[in-house]
Each structure stands twice: as C-alpha cells, then as structure tokens.
Amino acid sequence: MAQSRKIVILGAGYGGVHAAKLLNKKFKKDKNIEITLIDKNPYHTLMTELHEVAGGRVEEDSVKINLKKIFSATRVNSLTDKITRIDFKEQKLDSEDSSYEYDYLIIGAGSEPAFFGVEGVKENGFTIWSLDDALKIREHIINMFRKASSERNAAKRRRMLTFVVAGAGFTGIETIGEFAEFKKKLSREYDVDEKEVRLLVVEATNKILPILNDNMIDKASRYLNKVGVEIITQAAITKVEKDKIHLGDGREIETNTLVWTCGVQGVDFSAKLGLTMGKKGRVAVNEFMQSLDYENVYLVGDNEYFEEEGNKPTPQIVETALQTAETAVKNIIADMEDKKKEGFKSNYHGFMVSIGSRYAVATLAGKSLSGFIAMAMKHLVNMHYLFGVGGFNTVWAYLVHEFFDMKERRSMLGGHLSAKSHGFWLAILRVYVGVIWLLEGVKKVQNGWLKSENIFIVQTEGVTSASEQAGEAAQAAATTVTPLLAHPPEIYTWFMDKCIAPNAFFFQSMVVLAEIGIGLALIGGLFTFLASCASIFLSLNFIICAMAGKEILWYIFAGFALMGGAGRAFGLDYYVMPWLKQWWNKTTLARRTYLFIDTPNH
Structure with a gap:
C-alpha cells in the first residue's frame, strides 16, 4: 500500500492557486495524496486588477473568484481559515480553532506594502494591496467629490480635489490612469469643474515605469500628460500629514488623498516564522524553492527571496508567482518519486501596463507595443490566465465585467458592446x-x-x-x-x-x-x-x-x-431559465467543467 502524504498550501494568491491546480492534475487519481489549500478569504483575488475597482471602472465581483468554484470536482480541499502559527518540527499549522498537519508545505502568503520608514504614511495614506483597500479608496474618492461639491472654502476644496499617487511603478501608473477616467464621471455627477481636479504621480527616482524601455516610458508619460496627470520625478516623499505631503526638495502638496504604491515586502507573518530571511521581509530559498531551514517547506511568489544570475532577486510579479509555484510542485513530486530536483529558471514573457481603459504600453517577447494593440494583449493574457484557473466560466465573467456590462464607455471598445435595450x-x-x-x-x-x-x-x-x-x-x-x-x-x-x-x-x-x-x-x-x-x-x-x-x-x-x-x-424564460441555472450549477458536469452560470435574483 502506497504511503499517505499530506500537502498543505498556505495562501490562495497566484502562486498558491497555481500550485494547487498542478498538484491536483498530478495526483487526481491518487487517493493517498491529500491536498489542502488554506486562505483567510474564501476567494482568489486578481491583485493586478485592483486599480480598476479603486478607480470605479468595475465592481468588486470582477476581481474575486470563489475558491469552491475553482476547485469543485478536484482533489483540492479549499478551507477558509487564518493561520496564526506554524510548527515546522511538528509539521503542523495552527489557527485559533484548528490544526493542520503536513508532509509538505507550500507557503504563498503574499506580500504587503513597504513604507520605508516614512513618517505618517501608514496613518494618513491609502494602500492598494487588497480588495478592501481598493473599495476604501473608491469610496474615499467619491466622498471627496461629494464634499467638494458643497465646500465654499477654496483651500479646503482644492485639497479635496487633489489626488496623489506615490510611486510610478506598474501599480502606481495603472491607479492614476483609472483616476484620470473616474474624475470625468464624478465631476459630472457632483457638478465639479474638471479643471479643478488635480492628479499627480510622485516618484523618487528619475523616471516612471523603470522596468520598461525608454520609448515605452515616453509614450506612457505623454499619454498621462494628455489625460491631465502631473508627473513629479526625483522627489522622495519624506513626511505625510492628514492634509499635506512633504517632498525631499522642500516642496509641499496639500491634499486629502495619498495612495501609496512605492514598494512591497514579504508579509509580517512570514518574517515571524523563524526561517532564514532574505531581503525586504522575504524568506530565503534555494534554487528548488525550498526553505534553507526545512527541506519539506517551499515558498512561492512574493514570499520567496532568490537571486538568479547577477545577484538579481526574482521580481514580485505574477509570472514569478506562477513559475516558482511550478518549480515547487515539480520538486515535491521529485522528492516523492526519488528523482532529481529541478532548479528555478525564470522565463518572463514581458510586462504590460494599462493607463485607464483604452491605453496601455507593453513589452512582449522583445516587442514594444502601445495603445489599442497593447490593451488587447493585456486582455488576452488576463483571459488566458483565467481560463487556466476556472475555465470558460471565468473568461465569460471577465468579458461581461470588462465589456458587456461596462459603464461610462470605459473599455477599449468604448460602450459599443455594453449598449443595452429593455x-x-x-x-x-x-x-x-x-x-x-x-x-x-x-x-x-x-x-x-x-x-x-x-x-x-x-x-x-x-x-x-x-x-x-x-x-x-x-x-x-x-x-x-x-x-x-x-x-x-x-x-x-x-x-x-x-x-x-x-x-x-x-x-x-x-x-x-x-x-x-x-x-x-x-x-x-x-x-x-x-x-x-x-x-x-x-x-x-x-x-x-x-x-x-x-x-x-x-x-x-x-x-x-x-x-x-x-x-x-x-x-416563460423569465421563470424557467433561473430554475434551470440553479439545477445545472448543482450537477457534477458543471463542477468538472467550471461552467457555472450566475443566477439572477428576482
């Protein structure tokens, strides 16, 4: 009789979900292998799309996928729980109410914003590193326009209508791009002159989007200026107050809104595990994605710290999460089968940055793209990923959110696909x-x-x-x-x-x-x-x-x-179709194919 093994995955981010899918594919017929995925939320969050929620382009449902749907009819047991402690010697994870034993552990607990010791950021700024963050930002921006519409004090009104994004990496530029579109809707809705609204992105280095080539940086800068965004470079933020930002060169920006996207680090939870640490709160791993302290503990995504050739650490992007998850899974399987392990070798296909709903810049397979084509590629890449996660159902949901239900014409095709008739x-x-x-x-x-x-x-x-x-x-x-x-x-x-x-x-x-x-x-x-x-x-x-x-x-x-x-x-479809949808969603075929159908509430 084969030996029973328990594999636990902590974290349902990009790396954790991908690892669970790969393990299920390998062991779907092996009843001696138990695969458990644990996350504090019952859903997988599309972190790269949070800016769309913050900027009011899509609703929250568009960036979360229910884990039960992802892993229905699979060998993966997805659990909602908050792990508070890991005992590596006893090989178990503890929450307030439960304990989970493991033979192999994959940690993909993610990352959190890094504040670099800047005074007042945490207390007076917003971050965009969770769905809750994005929802808070959206509500705050709406509230600023609402208050400004009736505010007669010029200084207060100016602060309310000044929105600053700190950091000009992918997240920062995508966020300010959404704000540039969101302001049009809110200005009209609250009778605010668009010219009063000030949008700024502040960057400590000498250019935005440093990971892209200069040609793409120039195009992104020109587009941002075109939609009314001020770009301030070589200006580190040194202090943040409730209604003011201090820059290193002595300048001050009066605002009630700062969104901080200046960098990330490993989550504090990982730093307290007692494992050998790398830099920026990330746990050090070897080329097999194993912890340096325990051979049966693997780390993936933003949690791991590994330097490839040239002493360059793996970037904290989606492709890294997916590829490190693949490495971890391959080596767990190799360990079980007494085979040689494979070292991590990155293979990044490119980088894409959307600036609002209609424009993007990208480098893919060595090619530079911008405008409509770059935006189309971003959507195709997103759909490719979603198909792997949840099949056609998640792709269809994405199309509905991004095109068919889109309001204010905020898509690359405008509002042509979202026009509705009773x-x-x-x-x-x-x-x-x-x-x-x-x-x-x-x-x-x-x-x-x-x-x-x-x-x-x-x-x-x-x-x-x-x-x-x-x-x-x-x-x-x-x-x-x-x-x-x-x-x-x-x-x-x-x-x-x-x-x-x-x-x-x-x-x-x-x-x-x-x-x-x-x-x-x-x-x-x-x-x-x-x-x-x-x-x-x-x-x-x-x-x-x-x-x-x-x-x-x-x-x-x-x-x-x-x-x-x-x-x-x-x-009769008014009555029959909802009933059929509910019946279909309960069938084994729907669970196996991920072809769930959303049922309307009457």
Missing part, C-alpha cells in the same frame, strides 16, 4: 416571428407534408399523383420568388442524395415539426435563444436549398436580435 421591446418581435413560423408549419401540414406519400424536399422515384400535383403547385408558387441561389452547391446536392433522400419523409416531417416548434417556443418565450438559433439555421438551410429568396433574410437578422434575451420579458 427586453420588452423585443417581446413584440419575438411573438411576431413566432406566429409567422407557426403559420408556415401549419400551412405545410395542410398541404400534406406529414403524409408519407408526399415528398417535397427531394426528388424520389415513384412519386404519387398527389405529390406531382403538390410539386407543380410548389413550383408555380416558386416562380413568384427569385431564389438567392440559382441551384444548391454540389456538395449539398450530394449530401441530400446520399443522406436525406433515403429518409426523406422523416426529414421532411422534422422540418414541419421544427417550424411549429420554433413558432410555439418564440410565442411563449421558452428557450428563446435555442429557438432563435434554430430559426437562423432553418432559414440558411432554405437558402442553400435554392428554395428561398431575399425575403427570408429578415428571419435571420430577427433571429440574431432575439438571441439577446427576448424571452426574459413576458416569456
């Missing part, structure tokens, strides 16, 4: 199209299409006189219509002769029943999406058969319009 306007069209299909089906029944001796859809041998008469009548009617195609394509004719003709009556009956079924479904508003698809398919089939003229095209275009939820207004 369903009741489509209800009239739905019923009309349904009646037309129903009448077509009934007419065919009256003309004998459900009688086996009458075959109209193909030429057959030994047709009856009734069929001949009906065929002549159909031909006479067809003379009043100019088909879109003069004759069916050869491959279609071959298909009809080989597959349809031997079962002509069956397929003919299906056409009639389909027309009646489509008609009834659309009239009743039941399964409207499927009925609309069937309407489009049947119409295209008539066109390919060279039986329909241009007048049938309106069925196709109407079908596309009705696919947008026409059955949810004055239709």
Whole structure:
C-alpha cells in the first residue's frame, strides 16, 4: 500500500492557486495524496486588477473568484481559515480553532506594502494591496467629490480635489490612469469643474515605469500628460500629514488623498516564522524553492527571496508567482518519486501596463507595443490566465465585467458592446416571428407534408399523383420568388442524395415539426435563444436549398436580435431559465467543467 502524504498550501494568491491546480492534475487519481489549500478569504483575488475597482471602472465581483468554484470536482480541499502559527518540527499549522498537519508545505502568503520608514504614511495614506483597500479608496474618492461639491472654502476644496499617487511603478501608473477616467464621471455627477481636479504621480527616482524601455516610458508619460496627470520625478516623499505631503526638495502638496504604491515586502507573518530571511521581509530559498531551514517547506511568489544570475532577486510579479509555484510542485513530486530536483529558471514573457481603459504600453517577447494593440494583449493574457484557473466560466465573467456590462464607455471598445435595450421591446418581435413560423408549419401540414406519400424536399422515384400535383403547385408558387441561389452547391446536392433522400419523409416531417416548434417556443418565450438559433439555421438551410429568396433574410437578422434575451420579458424564460441555472450549477458536469452560470435574483 502506497504511503499517505499530506500537502498543505498556505495562501490562495497566484502562486498558491497555481500550485494547487498542478498538484491536483498530478495526483487526481491518487487517493493517498491529500491536498489542502488554506486562505483567510474564501476567494482568489486578481491583485493586478485592483486599480480598476479603486478607480470605479468595475465592481468588486470582477476581481474575486470563489475558491469552491475553482476547485469543485478536484482533489483540492479549499478551507477558509487564518493561520496564526506554524510548527515546522511538528509539521503542523495552527489557527485559533484548528490544526493542520503536513508532509509538505507550500507557503504563498503574499506580500504587503513597504513604507520605508516614512513618517505618517501608514496613518494618513491609502494602500492598494487588497480588495478592501481598493473599495476604501473608491469610496474615499467619491466622498471627496461629494464634499467638494458643497465646500465654499477654496483651500479646503482644492485639497479635496487633489489626488496623489506615490510611486510610478506598474501599480502606481495603472491607479492614476483609472483616476484620470473616474474624475470625468464624478465631476459630472457632483457638478465639479474638471479643471479643478488635480492628479499627480510622485516618484523618487528619475523616471516612471523603470522596468520598461525608454520609448515605452515616453509614450506612457505623454499619454498621462494628455489625460491631465502631473508627473513629479526625483522627489522622495519624506513626511505625510492628514492634509499635506512633504517632498525631499522642500516642496509641499496639500491634499486629502495619498495612495501609496512605492514598494512591497514579504508579509509580517512570514518574517515571524523563524526561517532564514532574505531581503525586504522575504524568506530565503534555494534554487528548488525550498526553505534553507526545512527541506519539506517551499515558498512561492512574493514570499520567496532568490537571486538568479547577477545577484538579481526574482521580481514580485505574477509570472514569478506562477513559475516558482511550478518549480515547487515539480520538486515535491521529485522528492516523492526519488528523482532529481529541478532548479528555478525564470522565463518572463514581458510586462504590460494599462493607463485607464483604452491605453496601455507593453513589452512582449522583445516587442514594444502601445495603445489599442497593447490593451488587447493585456486582455488576452488576463483571459488566458483565467481560463487556466476556472475555465470558460471565468473568461465569460471577465468579458461581461470588462465589456458587456461596462459603464461610462470605459473599455477599449468604448460602450459599443455594453449598449443595452429593455427586453420588452423585443417581446413584440419575438411573438411576431413566432406566429409567422407557426403559420408556415401549419400551412405545410395542410398541404400534406406529414403524409408519407408526399415528398417535397427531394426528388424520389415513384412519386404519387398527389405529390406531382403538390410539386407543380410548389413550383408555380416558386416562380413568384427569385431564389438567392440559382441551384444548391454540389456538395449539398450530394449530401441530400446520399443522406436525406433515403429518409426523406422523416426529414421532411422534422422540418414541419421544427417550424411549429420554433413558432410555439418564440410565442411563449421558452428557450428563446435555442429557438432563435434554430430559426437562423432553418432559414440558411432554405437558402442553400435554392428554395428561398431575399425575403427570408429578415428571419435571420430577427433571429440574431432575439438571441439577446427576448424571452426574459413576458416569456416563460423569465421563470424557467433561473430554475434551470440553479439545477445545472448543482450537477457534477458543471463542477468538472467550471461552467457555472450566475443566477439572477428576482
């Protein structure tokens, strides 16, 4: 009997979730391996998208993914708990109420803002390192505009409408970019002149986004200036008060809002574990991502400190988290199987920075990109990651949040995909199209299409006189219509002769029943999406058969319009679809494929 092993992963960040997915893939059929993921939150947070929440572009649901959904139908047991202590000798983790034993431990507890000893930052500034942080910033900014709208004291009003981001790295630039768009909405909503709003990014070094090349830095700077952002470089913040910021060169900026993004360090929890430390509060590891103190303890992501060639530490970015997680998992498996371990070797594909919803700069695979293309690549990379985490369901949710439900036209495609129309306007069209299909089906029944001796859809041998008469009548009617195609394509004719003709009556009956079924479904508003698809398919089939003229095209275009939820207004879909969604979400197939469907509240 194989030896039972317990693998515990602490932290559901990028590294922790990726490690859990990889371990499940390896051991999904091995019941002797127990995989546990522990995090203080029941969801995985998309940390790289928090600026969108802070800047009011998306709601909080867009940056969190429920862990139960991620790991449904897997071997991973995801638990919500706050670990307070780790006993490495006894190999267990303790919370206030529980203990968890392990044979192998992966720590991915993340990082926290570094304040570098600057007086007053922690007390008077905001950080953007959690979902709660982002929500607090958003609410604060809204509150500043609300107060400023009725404030008559010029100095107080100026402080309220001055917003400063400290740090010009990825997070800082993306945050100030969101603020530049958010101010337009808030200025209009609270009747504030946009010219009164001041946005600044303050950087201690001599340039913004130092990890990018100079060309991309220049483009980012020009765009920031274009949207009204002041860039102050070579100006370290030395002190922060409630309504004032002091710079190293003696300048002062009066403001009620400072968002601090100047750097990160390992979480304080990791620093207190008693492990050998590297720099910036990160735990030192070897090339295998193992703690220098315990061979069965691995660290990933922002928690680990490892210097590659040239004594350069691994950067605290998403790709590092994913790649260190892969290294840790490979070496845990190697240890179990008594194989040689593999050292960490970074392979970074590039860096992307969005500045608001419509502009980005990036370096990918050695190529420099900016504008629309860079923004498109950022969305594609995000969707690639989300597909790996939660399949098509999370990708669809991302598209909904970023494009289909986007307000204020804050997407790279503007508001074209988010334009909405009330369903009741489509209800009239739905019923009309349904009646037309129903009448077509009934007419065919009256003309004998459900009688086996009458075959109209193909030429057959030994047709009856009734069929001949009906065929002549159909031909006479067809003379009043100019088909879109003069004759069916050869491959279609071959298909009809080989597959349809031997079962002509069956397929003919299906056409009639389909027309009646489509008609009834659309009239009743039941399964409207499927009925609309069937309407489009049947119409295209008539066109390919060279039986329909241009007048049938309106069925196709109407079908596309009705696919947008026409059955949810004055239709049975209003009642049936929520019930079906709830039933589907409980099935094993939904859990295995991650194809969960959000159910609306009525």
